[in-house]
Amino acid sequence: MTTAHVDQTGQSLEVHVDAPNSPDLPQVLLHEDFHTLLFGQYDPGLAQNIWKSTGANGPDPGTFSGKDASQYNTQAFDKYCNPNKK
Numbered sequence: 913m914t915t916a917h918v919d920q921t922g923q924s925l926e927v928h929v930d931a932p933n934s935p936d937l938p939q940v941l942l943h944e945d946f947h948t949l950l951f952g953q954y955d956p957g958l959a960q961n962i963w964k965s966t967g968a969n970g971p972d973p974g975t976f977s978g979k980d981a982s983q984y985n986t987q988a989f990d991k992y993c994n995p996n997k998k
Contacts, residue, residue, distance in 0.1 A: 915940040922952030939989040943982070955981035962988045 915934040916927050927944045929937070946953040953961070959981040960974030966988065973984045 916944050918944050918947040921947040921954050922949055925949050936986065936990065939986050939993065942989050942993060943985050946985075954978070955985060959984045959988075962992075966992060 913930055915931045915937055916929045918924055918927055925948050927941060927948065929941070931937070934940070943958075945951065946958050955978050956974050956976055959976060960972060962968075962985060963970075963973050968988075973981055976984060
């Protein structure tokens with residue numbers, strides 16, 4: 913089961929929440945928002961943009977598979993966009 917999802921990237925404005933009590937829900941919602949019609953970003957491209965903007969070390973995640981790029985994105989949002997972490 914996923915925490916949240918968009919039915920098809922770039923085709924909807926709706927993000928469906930599958931696990932409302934999941935501790936990573938805020939990061940996953942942010943991640944899934946980038947898949948909506950407003951942004952239309954697929955996981956590898958989004959991962960590459962995050963990698964470039966954060967100056968992260970390591971291989972370019974734009975070459976990752978969809979699942980690996982998706983996990984990279986959620987982890988990056990957790991690291992860089994979590995308002996509860998100081």
